[in-house]
Amino acid sequence: MQNRESIQIPIPKNLNFKNCIPQIDRRYEESLYKVENGCIRRLIRLSSGTALIEITADINFMNIQLTKEDISQQDLLESQKYVLEWFDMDRDISLFYDLLRKYPQTKEFPKLFQGLRIIGIPDLFEALCWCVIGQQINLTFAHKVKNILVQRYGKSQMINDNTYYIFPTPSDLLHVDREEFVKMQFSKQKIDYIQNISEAFCSGVLKKSELKSLSKSDQMNKLLSIKGIGPWTANYVMMKSLGDMTCITYGDTGLSAALHTLFDTDKKPNKSTIDTIFEPFTGWESYLNFYLWSSLSND
DNA sequence: AACCAGGTTATGC
DNA sequence: GCATAACATGGT
Incomplete structure:
Protein backbone atom coordinates (compact mmCIF):
# COMPACT_ATOMS: atom_id res chain seq x y z
CA MET A 1 0.00 0.00 0.00
CA GLN A 2 1.51 3.28 -1.12
CA ASN A 3 1.38 6.26 1.19
CA ARG A 4 2.01 9.89 0.44
CA GLU A 5 3.68 12.58 2.49
CA SER A 6 5.04 15.96 1.62
CA ILE A 7 7.95 18.11 2.69
CA GLN A 8 8.39 21.83 2.26
CA ILE A 9 11.83 23.34 1.91
CA PRO A 10 12.26 27.11 1.96
CA ILE A 11 13.90 28.23 -1.26
CA PRO A 12 17.24 29.85 -0.51
CA LYS A 13 18.42 33.09 -2.02
CA ASN A 14 19.58 32.76 -5.62
CA LEU A 15 17.83 29.51 -6.31
CA ASN A 16 15.33 29.61 -9.15
CA PHE A 17 13.64 26.25 -9.67
CA LYS A 18 12.29 27.23 -13.07
CA ASN A 19 15.75 28.16 -14.32
CA CYS A 20 17.15 24.85 -13.11
CA ILE A 21 14.67 22.78 -15.11
CA PRO A 22 16.31 23.24 -18.54
CA GLN A 23 19.48 21.71 -17.09
CA ILE A 24 17.49 18.64 -16.07
CA ASP A 25 15.02 18.44 -18.93
CA ARG A 26 17.31 18.51 -21.95
CA ARG A 27 15.93 17.74 -25.35
CA TYR A 28 17.11 14.15 -25.02
CA GLU A 29 15.22 11.02 -24.09
CA GLU A 30 15.60 10.42 -20.40
CA SER A 31 14.40 7.50 -18.35
CA LEU A 32 15.73 8.47 -14.92
CA TYR A 33 13.17 11.22 -14.41
CA LYS A 34 10.13 12.82 -15.97
CA VAL A 35 9.60 16.55 -16.22
CA GLU A 36 6.19 17.93 -16.92
CA ASN A 37 4.46 21.24 -16.14
CA GLY A 38 7.09 22.36 -13.72
CA CYS A 39 7.03 19.06 -11.85
CA ILE A 40 10.00 16.70 -11.69
CA ARG A 41 9.36 13.07 -10.77
CA ARG A 42 11.90 10.39 -10.14
CA LEU A 43 12.46 7.24 -8.19
CA ILE A 44 15.18 7.46 -5.55
CA ARG A 45 16.85 4.90 -3.35
CA LEU A 46 16.40 5.30 0.40
CA SER A 47 17.88 3.06 3.05
CA SER A 48 14.47 1.44 3.56
CA GLY A 49 13.64 1.00 -0.13
CA THR A 50 12.71 3.03 -3.17
CA ALA A 51 10.44 6.03 -3.20
CA LEU A 52 8.94 8.28 -5.83
CA ILE A 53 9.55 11.97 -5.31
CA GLU A 54 7.65 14.70 -7.12
CA ILE A 55 9.20 18.12 -6.89
CA THR A 56 7.43 21.41 -7.56
CA ALA A 57 8.09 24.93 -6.40
CA ASP A 58 6.35 28.21 -5.80
CA ILE A 59 8.01 31.48 -4.97
CA ASN A 60 8.93 30.65 -1.41
CA PHE A 61 8.95 26.88 -1.09
CA MET A 62 10.04 23.76 -2.81
CA ASN A 63 7.46 21.03 -2.32
CA ILE A 64 8.46 17.38 -2.30
CA GLN A 65 5.74 14.74 -2.50
CA LEU A 66 6.91 11.34 -1.41
CA THR A 67 5.17 8.13 -2.46
CA LYS A 68 6.27 4.97 -0.73
CA GLU A 69 5.12 2.17 1.52
CA ASP A 70 5.24 2.92 5.24
CA ILE A 71 6.85 6.30 5.18
CA SER A 72 9.05 6.95 8.18
CA GLN A 73 10.63 10.09 9.53
CA GLN A 74 13.94 8.76 8.27
CA ASP A 75 12.52 8.45 4.73
CA LEU A 76 11.46 12.07 4.81
CA LEU A 77 14.87 13.15 6.03
CA GLU A 78 16.71 11.17 3.38
CA SER A 79 14.45 12.47 0.62
CA GLN A 80 15.02 16.02 1.71
CA LYS A 81 18.75 15.41 1.83
CA TYR A 82 18.63 14.01 -1.68
CA VAL A 83 16.90 17.09 -3.08
CA LEU A 84 19.20 19.47 -1.20
CA GLU A 85 22.16 17.70 -2.78
CA TRP A 86 20.64 17.37 -6.25
CA PHE A 87 19.99 21.12 -6.49
CA ASP A 88 23.00 22.21 -4.44
CA MET A 89 20.64 24.09 -2.15
CA ASP A 90 22.88 24.40 0.88
CA ILE A 118 24.84 22.96 -10.31
CA ILE A 119 22.53 20.03 -10.91
CA GLY A 120 24.29 17.13 -9.28
CA ILE A 121 24.40 13.43 -9.92
CA PRO A 122 24.17 12.16 -6.35
CA ASP A 123 24.90 8.56 -7.37
CA LEU A 124 28.67 8.45 -7.95
CA PHE A 125 28.50 5.17 -9.87
CA GLU A 126 25.91 6.64 -12.20
CA ALA A 127 28.05 9.73 -12.73
CA LEU A 128 31.09 7.63 -13.64
CA CYS A 129 29.17 5.36 -16.00
CA TRP A 130 27.64 8.39 -17.65
CA CYS A 131 31.10 9.80 -18.29
CA VAL A 132 32.29 6.57 -19.84
CA ILE A 133 29.21 6.25 -22.02
CA GLY A 134 29.50 9.85 -23.18
CA GLN A 135 33.19 9.69 -24.01
CA GLN A 136 33.81 10.83 -27.54
CA ILE A 137 30.29 10.28 -28.86
CA ASN A 138 27.52 12.75 -29.44
CA LEU A 139 25.04 13.38 -26.64
CA THR A 140 22.00 12.17 -28.53
CA PHE A 141 23.56 8.78 -29.00
CA ALA A 142 24.97 8.77 -25.47
CA HIS A 143 21.51 9.28 -24.00
CA LYS A 144 20.10 6.47 -26.10
CA VAL A 145 22.76 4.09 -24.85
CA LYS A 146 22.24 5.17 -21.26
CA ASN A 147 18.48 4.73 -21.49
CA ILE A 148 18.79 1.22 -22.83
CA LEU A 149 21.21 0.35 -20.03
CA VAL A 150 18.91 1.85 -17.41
CA GLN A 151 15.78 0.16 -18.74
CA ARG A 152 17.49 -3.20 -19.04
CA TYR A 153 19.43 -3.34 -15.78
CA GLY A 154 18.03 -0.65 -13.48
CA LYS A 155 15.31 -1.39 -10.96
CA SER A 156 11.92 -0.13 -11.97
CA GLN A 157 8.61 0.51 -10.34
CA MET A 158 5.19 1.20 -11.79
CA ILE A 159 3.32 3.97 -10.05
CA ASN A 160 0.03 5.37 -11.38
CA ASP A 161 0.56 3.86 -14.83
CA ASN A 162 4.05 5.31 -15.15
CA THR A 163 7.21 3.24 -15.00
CA TYR A 164 10.13 4.82 -13.17
CA TYR A 165 13.70 3.61 -13.21
CA ILE A 166 16.72 3.84 -10.95
CA PHE A 167 20.21 3.63 -12.37
CA PRO A 168 21.70 0.13 -12.05
CA THR A 169 24.00 -0.56 -9.11
CA PRO A 170 27.60 -1.76 -9.54
CA SER A 171 26.54 -5.30 -8.71
CA ASP A 172 23.71 -5.08 -11.25
CA LEU A 173 26.34 -4.52 -13.94
CA LEU A 174 29.23 -6.55 -12.59
CA HIS A 175 28.23 -9.84 -14.16
CA VAL A 176 26.57 -8.64 -17.32
CA ASP A 177 28.05 -10.50 -20.30
CA ARG A 178 30.28 -8.53 -22.62
CA GLU A 179 28.05 -9.57 -25.50
CA GLU A 180 25.13 -7.86 -23.85
CA PHE A 181 27.11 -4.64 -23.68
CA VAL A 182 28.06 -5.02 -27.32
CA LYS A 183 24.38 -5.31 -28.18
CA MET A 184 23.83 -2.04 -26.34
CA GLN A 185 26.53 -0.50 -28.59
CA PHE A 186 29.30 -0.19 -26.05
CA SER A 187 32.78 -0.39 -27.55
CA LYS A 188 35.12 -3.05 -26.16
CA GLN A 189 37.14 -0.35 -24.50
CA LYS A 190 34.09 1.09 -22.77
CA ILE A 191 33.01 -2.36 -21.61
CA ASP A 192 36.40 -2.72 -19.87
CA TYR A 193 35.92 0.68 -18.24
CA ILE A 194 32.41 -0.08 -17.01
CA GLN A 195 33.53 -3.42 -15.62
CA ASN A 196 36.57 -1.85 -13.92
CA ILE A 197 34.41 0.75 -12.27
CA SER A 198 31.75 -1.75 -11.21
CA GLU A 199 34.45 -3.91 -9.70
CA ALA A 200 36.00 -0.99 -7.88
CA PHE A 201 32.68 -0.31 -6.15
CA CYS A 202 31.92 -3.96 -5.40
CA SER A 203 35.34 -4.56 -3.90
CA GLY A 204 35.17 -1.40 -1.83
CA VAL A 205 38.03 0.39 -3.60
CA LEU A 206 35.62 3.16 -4.53
CA LYS A 207 33.03 4.42 -2.10
CA LYS A 208 31.41 7.82 -2.24
CA SER A 209 31.32 8.48 1.48
CA GLU A 210 34.95 7.51 1.85
CA LEU A 211 36.03 9.53 -1.16
CA LYS A 212 34.26 12.59 0.19
CA SER A 213 36.40 12.52 3.30
CA LEU A 214 39.65 12.69 1.31
CA SER A 215 41.52 15.79 0.19
CA LYS A 216 41.05 16.93 -3.37
CA SER A 217 44.35 15.52 -4.59
CA ASP A 218 43.72 12.17 -2.89
CA GLN A 219 40.28 12.00 -4.47
CA MET A 220 41.80 12.78 -7.82
CA ASN A 221 44.54 10.16 -7.49
CA LYS A 222 42.12 7.50 -6.36
CA LEU A 223 39.82 8.17 -9.29
CA LEU A 224 42.66 8.33 -11.82
CA SER A 225 44.03 5.00 -10.57
CA ILE A 226 41.06 3.27 -12.18
CA LYS A 227 41.43 2.49 -15.84
CA GLY A 228 38.75 4.33 -17.71
CA ILE A 229 38.73 7.38 -15.46
CA GLY A 230 40.87 10.18 -16.87
CA PRO A 231 41.26 13.82 -15.84
CA TRP A 232 38.06 14.92 -17.53
CA THR A 233 35.94 12.28 -15.82
CA ALA A 234 37.60 12.87 -12.45
CA ASN A 235 36.81 16.57 -12.58
CA TYR A 236 33.32 15.95 -13.87
CA VAL A 237 32.31 13.59 -11.09
CA MET A 238 34.04 15.63 -8.39
CA MET A 239 31.91 18.55 -9.51
CA LYS A 240 28.63 16.69 -10.06
CA SER A 241 28.78 14.02 -7.40
CA LEU A 242 31.28 14.96 -4.70
C1' DA B 1 30.58 12.56 -47.50
C1' DA B 2 33.45 14.17 -44.26
C1' DC B 3 33.92 15.53 -39.89
C1' DC B 4 32.86 15.51 -35.21
C1' DA B 5 31.30 13.97 -30.67
C1' DG B 6 30.46 16.08 -22.43
C1' DG B 7 37.65 11.25 -23.63
C1' DT B 8 41.10 7.56 -22.31
C1' DT B 9 44.83 4.65 -23.04
C1' DA B 10 48.82 3.00 -25.46
C1' DT B 11 52.72 4.06 -28.09
C1' DG B 12 56.62 6.53 -29.83
C1' DC B 13 59.94 10.26 -29.92
C1' DG C 1 56.57 15.42 -21.07
C1' DC C 2 53.85 16.18 -25.48
C1' DA C 3 51.82 14.63 -30.01
C1' DT C 4 49.39 11.01 -32.32
C1' DA C 5 46.62 6.86 -33.21
C1' DA C 6 43.08 3.56 -31.99
C1' DC C 7 38.75 2.93 -30.06
C1' DA C 8 33.51 2.68 -32.47
C1' DT C 9 29.47 4.48 -34.24
C1' DG C 10 25.63 7.70 -34.69
C1' DG C 11 24.54 12.51 -35.75
C1' DT C 12 24.74 16.63 -38.72
Whole structure:
Protein backbone atom coordinates (compact mmCIF):
# COMPACT_ATOMS: atom_id res chain seq x y z
CA MET A 1 0.00 0.00 0.00
CA GLN A 2 1.51 3.28 -1.12
CA ASN A 3 1.38 6.26 1.19
CA ARG A 4 2.01 9.89 0.44
CA GLU A 5 3.68 12.58 2.49
CA SER A 6 5.04 15.96 1.62
CA ILE A 7 7.95 18.11 2.69
CA GLN A 8 8.39 21.83 2.26
CA ILE A 9 11.83 23.34 1.91
CA PRO A 10 12.26 27.11 1.96
CA ILE A 11 13.90 28.23 -1.26
CA PRO A 12 17.24 29.85 -0.51
CA LYS A 13 18.42 33.09 -2.02
CA ASN A 14 19.58 32.76 -5.62
CA LEU A 15 17.83 29.51 -6.31
CA ASN A 16 15.33 29.61 -9.15
CA PHE A 17 13.64 26.25 -9.67
CA LYS A 18 12.29 27.23 -13.07
CA ASN A 19 15.75 28.16 -14.32
CA CYS A 20 17.15 24.85 -13.11
CA ILE A 21 14.67 22.78 -15.11
CA PRO A 22 16.31 23.24 -18.54
CA GLN A 23 19.48 21.71 -17.09
CA ILE A 24 17.49 18.64 -16.07
CA ASP A 25 15.02 18.44 -18.93
CA ARG A 26 17.31 18.51 -21.95
CA ARG A 27 15.93 17.74 -25.35
CA TYR A 28 17.11 14.15 -25.02
CA GLU A 29 15.22 11.02 -24.09
CA GLU A 30 15.60 10.42 -20.40
CA SER A 31 14.40 7.50 -18.35
CA LEU A 32 15.73 8.47 -14.92
CA TYR A 33 13.17 11.22 -14.41
CA LYS A 34 10.13 12.82 -15.97
CA VAL A 35 9.60 16.55 -16.22
CA GLU A 36 6.19 17.93 -16.92
CA ASN A 37 4.46 21.24 -16.14
CA GLY A 38 7.09 22.36 -13.72
CA CYS A 39 7.03 19.06 -11.85
CA ILE A 40 10.00 16.70 -11.69
CA ARG A 41 9.36 13.07 -10.77
CA ARG A 42 11.90 10.39 -10.14
CA LEU A 43 12.46 7.24 -8.19
CA ILE A 44 15.18 7.46 -5.55
CA ARG A 45 16.85 4.90 -3.35
CA LEU A 46 16.40 5.30 0.40
CA SER A 47 17.88 3.06 3.05
CA SER A 48 14.47 1.44 3.56
CA GLY A 49 13.64 1.00 -0.13
CA THR A 50 12.71 3.03 -3.17
CA ALA A 51 10.44 6.03 -3.20
CA LEU A 52 8.94 8.28 -5.83
CA ILE A 53 9.55 11.97 -5.31
CA GLU A 54 7.65 14.70 -7.12
CA ILE A 55 9.20 18.12 -6.89
CA THR A 56 7.43 21.41 -7.56
CA ALA A 57 8.09 24.93 -6.40
CA ASP A 58 6.35 28.21 -5.80
CA ILE A 59 8.01 31.48 -4.97
CA ASN A 60 8.93 30.65 -1.41
CA PHE A 61 8.95 26.88 -1.09
CA MET A 62 10.04 23.76 -2.81
CA ASN A 63 7.46 21.03 -2.32
CA ILE A 64 8.46 17.38 -2.30
CA GLN A 65 5.74 14.74 -2.50
CA LEU A 66 6.91 11.34 -1.41
CA THR A 67 5.17 8.13 -2.46
CA LYS A 68 6.27 4.97 -0.73
CA GLU A 69 5.12 2.17 1.52
CA ASP A 70 5.24 2.92 5.24
CA ILE A 71 6.85 6.30 5.18
CA SER A 72 9.05 6.95 8.18
CA GLN A 73 10.63 10.09 9.53
CA GLN A 74 13.94 8.76 8.27
CA ASP A 75 12.52 8.45 4.73
CA LEU A 76 11.46 12.07 4.81
CA LEU A 77 14.87 13.15 6.03
CA GLU A 78 16.71 11.17 3.38
CA SER A 79 14.45 12.47 0.62
CA GLN A 80 15.02 16.02 1.71
CA LYS A 81 18.75 15.41 1.83
CA TYR A 82 18.63 14.01 -1.68
CA VAL A 83 16.90 17.09 -3.08
CA LEU A 84 19.20 19.47 -1.20
CA GLU A 85 22.16 17.70 -2.78
CA TRP A 86 20.64 17.37 -6.25
CA PHE A 87 19.99 21.12 -6.49
CA ASP A 88 23.00 22.21 -4.44
CA MET A 89 20.64 24.09 -2.15
CA ASP A 90 22.88 24.40 0.88
CA ARG A 91 25.07 26.98 -0.75
CA ASP A 92 25.09 30.73 -0.89
CA ILE A 93 26.24 31.63 -4.39
CA SER A 94 25.97 35.40 -4.06
CA LEU A 95 29.76 35.78 -3.94
CA PHE A 96 29.97 33.92 -7.23
CA TYR A 97 27.47 36.36 -8.71
CA ASP A 98 29.55 39.30 -7.47
CA LEU A 99 32.54 37.85 -9.33
CA LEU A 100 30.56 37.26 -12.52
CA ARG A 101 29.44 40.90 -12.58
CA LYS A 102 33.06 42.07 -12.53
CA TYR A 103 33.94 40.83 -15.99
CA PRO A 104 32.46 41.89 -19.34
CA GLN A 105 32.30 38.32 -20.63
CA THR A 106 30.24 37.07 -17.70
CA LYS A 107 28.49 40.12 -16.32
CA GLU A 108 25.15 39.11 -17.85
CA PHE A 109 25.26 35.61 -16.35
CA PRO A 110 23.53 36.48 -13.09
CA LYS A 111 20.59 37.83 -15.07
CA LEU A 112 20.60 35.16 -17.79
CA PHE A 113 20.83 32.22 -15.40
CA GLN A 114 19.41 33.73 -12.25
CA GLY A 115 19.22 31.07 -9.57
CA LEU A 116 20.65 28.24 -11.65
CA ARG A 117 22.40 25.69 -9.42
CA ILE A 118 24.84 22.96 -10.31
CA ILE A 119 22.53 20.03 -10.91
CA GLY A 120 24.29 17.13 -9.28
CA ILE A 121 24.40 13.43 -9.92
CA PRO A 122 24.17 12.16 -6.35
CA ASP A 123 24.90 8.56 -7.37
CA LEU A 124 28.67 8.45 -7.95
CA PHE A 125 28.50 5.17 -9.87
CA GLU A 126 25.91 6.64 -12.20
CA ALA A 127 28.05 9.73 -12.73
CA LEU A 128 31.09 7.63 -13.64
CA CYS A 129 29.17 5.36 -16.00
CA TRP A 130 27.64 8.39 -17.65
CA CYS A 131 31.10 9.80 -18.29
CA VAL A 132 32.29 6.57 -19.84
CA ILE A 133 29.21 6.25 -22.02
CA GLY A 134 29.50 9.85 -23.18
CA GLN A 135 33.19 9.69 -24.01
CA GLN A 136 33.81 10.83 -27.54
CA ILE A 137 30.29 10.28 -28.86
CA ASN A 138 27.52 12.75 -29.44
CA LEU A 139 25.04 13.38 -26.64
CA THR A 140 22.00 12.17 -28.53
CA PHE A 141 23.56 8.78 -29.00
CA ALA A 142 24.97 8.77 -25.47
CA HIS A 143 21.51 9.28 -24.00
CA LYS A 144 20.10 6.47 -26.10
CA VAL A 145 22.76 4.09 -24.85
CA LYS A 146 22.24 5.17 -21.26
CA ASN A 147 18.48 4.73 -21.49
CA ILE A 148 18.79 1.22 -22.83
CA LEU A 149 21.21 0.35 -20.03
CA VAL A 150 18.91 1.85 -17.41
CA GLN A 151 15.78 0.16 -18.74
CA ARG A 152 17.49 -3.20 -19.04
CA TYR A 153 19.43 -3.34 -15.78
CA GLY A 154 18.03 -0.65 -13.48
CA LYS A 155 15.31 -1.39 -10.96
CA SER A 156 11.92 -0.13 -11.97
CA GLN A 157 8.61 0.51 -10.34
CA MET A 158 5.19 1.20 -11.79
CA ILE A 159 3.32 3.97 -10.05
CA ASN A 160 0.03 5.37 -11.38
CA ASP A 161 0.56 3.86 -14.83
CA ASN A 162 4.05 5.31 -15.15
CA THR A 163 7.21 3.24 -15.00
CA TYR A 164 10.13 4.82 -13.17
CA TYR A 165 13.70 3.61 -13.21
CA ILE A 166 16.72 3.84 -10.95
CA PHE A 167 20.21 3.63 -12.37
CA PRO A 168 21.70 0.13 -12.05
CA THR A 169 24.00 -0.56 -9.11
CA PRO A 170 27.60 -1.76 -9.54
CA SER A 171 26.54 -5.30 -8.71
CA ASP A 172 23.71 -5.08 -11.25
CA LEU A 173 26.34 -4.52 -13.94
CA LEU A 174 29.23 -6.55 -12.59
CA HIS A 175 28.23 -9.84 -14.16
CA VAL A 176 26.57 -8.64 -17.32
CA ASP A 177 28.05 -10.50 -20.30
CA ARG A 178 30.28 -8.53 -22.62
CA GLU A 179 28.05 -9.57 -25.50
CA GLU A 180 25.13 -7.86 -23.85
CA PHE A 181 27.11 -4.64 -23.68
CA VAL A 182 28.06 -5.02 -27.32
CA LYS A 183 24.38 -5.31 -28.18
CA MET A 184 23.83 -2.04 -26.34
CA GLN A 185 26.53 -0.50 -28.59
CA PHE A 186 29.30 -0.19 -26.05
CA SER A 187 32.78 -0.39 -27.55
CA LYS A 188 35.12 -3.05 -26.16
CA GLN A 189 37.14 -0.35 -24.50
CA LYS A 190 34.09 1.09 -22.77
CA ILE A 191 33.01 -2.36 -21.61
CA ASP A 192 36.40 -2.72 -19.87
CA TYR A 193 35.92 0.68 -18.24
CA ILE A 194 32.41 -0.08 -17.01
CA GLN A 195 33.53 -3.42 -15.62
CA ASN A 196 36.57 -1.85 -13.92
CA ILE A 197 34.41 0.75 -12.27
CA SER A 198 31.75 -1.75 -11.21
CA GLU A 199 34.45 -3.91 -9.70
CA ALA A 200 36.00 -0.99 -7.88
CA PHE A 201 32.68 -0.31 -6.15
CA CYS A 202 31.92 -3.96 -5.40
CA SER A 203 35.34 -4.56 -3.90
CA GLY A 204 35.17 -1.40 -1.83
CA VAL A 205 38.03 0.39 -3.60
CA LEU A 206 35.62 3.16 -4.53
CA LYS A 207 33.03 4.42 -2.10
CA LYS A 208 31.41 7.82 -2.24
CA SER A 209 31.32 8.48 1.48
CA GLU A 210 34.95 7.51 1.85
CA LEU A 211 36.03 9.53 -1.16
CA LYS A 212 34.26 12.59 0.19
CA SER A 213 36.40 12.52 3.30
CA LEU A 214 39.65 12.69 1.31
CA SER A 215 41.52 15.79 0.19
CA LYS A 216 41.05 16.93 -3.37
CA SER A 217 44.35 15.52 -4.59
CA ASP A 218 43.72 12.17 -2.89
CA GLN A 219 40.28 12.00 -4.47
CA MET A 220 41.80 12.78 -7.82
CA ASN A 221 44.54 10.16 -7.49
CA LYS A 222 42.12 7.50 -6.36
CA LEU A 223 39.82 8.17 -9.29
CA LEU A 224 42.66 8.33 -11.82
CA SER A 225 44.03 5.00 -10.57
CA ILE A 226 41.06 3.27 -12.18
CA LYS A 227 41.43 2.49 -15.84
CA GLY A 228 38.75 4.33 -17.71
CA ILE A 229 38.73 7.38 -15.46
CA GLY A 230 40.87 10.18 -16.87
CA PRO A 231 41.26 13.82 -15.84
CA TRP A 232 38.06 14.92 -17.53
CA THR A 233 35.94 12.28 -15.82
CA ALA A 234 37.60 12.87 -12.45
CA ASN A 235 36.81 16.57 -12.58
CA TYR A 236 33.32 15.95 -13.87
CA VAL A 237 32.31 13.59 -11.09
CA MET A 238 34.04 15.63 -8.39
CA MET A 239 31.91 18.55 -9.51
CA LYS A 240 28.63 16.69 -10.06
CA SER A 241 28.78 14.02 -7.40
CA LEU A 242 31.28 14.96 -4.70
CA GLY A 243 30.33 18.61 -4.32
CA ASP A 244 33.77 20.00 -5.13
CA MET A 245 33.49 23.64 -6.16
CA THR A 246 36.98 23.89 -7.67
CA CYS A 247 36.75 21.65 -10.72
CA ILE A 248 37.55 22.48 -14.31
CA THR A 249 36.84 20.01 -17.11
CA TYR A 250 39.99 20.67 -19.11
CA GLY A 251 39.74 19.49 -22.68
CA ASP A 252 35.96 19.46 -22.59
CA THR A 253 34.36 20.22 -25.93
CA GLY A 254 31.59 22.36 -24.50
CA LEU A 255 33.90 24.32 -22.22
CA SER A 256 36.25 25.00 -25.12
CA ALA A 257 33.40 26.20 -27.30
CA ALA A 258 32.10 28.55 -24.62
CA LEU A 259 35.55 30.01 -23.93
CA HIS A 260 36.16 30.45 -27.64
CA THR A 261 32.90 32.34 -28.05
CA LEU A 262 32.99 34.46 -24.92
CA PHE A 263 36.71 34.95 -24.27
CA ASP A 264 37.96 34.73 -27.84
CA THR A 265 40.39 31.93 -27.02
CA ASP A 266 41.63 29.32 -29.47
CA LYS A 267 39.04 26.77 -30.44
CA LYS A 268 40.79 24.37 -28.11
CA PRO A 269 42.35 26.52 -25.37
CA ASN A 270 45.21 24.93 -23.46
CA LYS A 271 45.35 24.47 -19.71
CA SER A 272 47.22 27.67 -18.93
CA THR A 273 44.82 29.78 -20.99
CA ILE A 274 41.91 28.24 -19.13
CA ASP A 275 43.61 28.70 -15.77
CA THR A 276 44.17 32.38 -16.47
CA ILE A 277 40.48 32.90 -17.18
CA PHE A 278 39.39 30.88 -14.15
CA GLU A 279 41.97 32.39 -11.80
CA PRO A 280 39.76 35.21 -10.47
CA PHE A 281 37.03 32.64 -9.72
CA THR A 282 39.05 30.65 -7.22
CA GLY A 283 36.66 28.60 -5.12
CA TRP A 284 33.92 28.87 -7.74
CA GLU A 285 35.55 27.10 -10.68
CA SER A 286 32.88 24.42 -10.84
CA TYR A 287 30.14 27.02 -10.98
CA LEU A 288 31.89 29.00 -13.69
CA ASN A 289 32.42 25.79 -15.64
CA PHE A 290 28.75 24.90 -15.21
CA TYR A 291 27.49 28.35 -16.20
CA LEU A 292 29.74 28.31 -19.27
CA TRP A 293 28.11 25.05 -20.30
CA SER A 294 24.73 26.68 -19.85
CA SER A 295 25.76 29.61 -22.00
CA LEU A 296 26.09 27.26 -24.98
CA SER A 297 22.37 26.61 -25.26
CA ASN A 298 21.34 30.13 -24.46
CA ASP A 299 21.73 32.17 -27.63
C1' DA B 1 30.58 12.56 -47.50
C1' DA B 2 33.45 14.17 -44.26
C1' DC B 3 33.92 15.53 -39.89
C1' DC B 4 32.86 15.51 -35.21
C1' DA B 5 31.30 13.97 -30.67
C1' DG B 6 30.46 16.08 -22.43
C1' DG B 7 37.65 11.25 -23.63
C1' DT B 8 41.10 7.56 -22.31
C1' DT B 9 44.83 4.65 -23.04
C1' DA B 10 48.82 3.00 -25.46
C1' DT B 11 52.72 4.06 -28.09
C1' DG B 12 56.62 6.53 -29.83
C1' DC B 13 59.94 10.26 -29.92
C1' DG C 1 56.57 15.42 -21.07
C1' DC C 2 53.85 16.18 -25.48
C1' DA C 3 51.82 14.63 -30.01
C1' DT C 4 49.39 11.01 -32.32
C1' DA C 5 46.62 6.86 -33.21
C1' DA C 6 43.08 3.56 -31.99
C1' DC C 7 38.75 2.93 -30.06
C1' DA C 8 33.51 2.68 -32.47
C1' DT C 9 29.47 4.48 -34.24
C1' DG C 10 25.63 7.70 -34.69
C1' DG C 11 24.54 12.51 -35.75
C1' DT C 12 24.74 16.63 -38.72
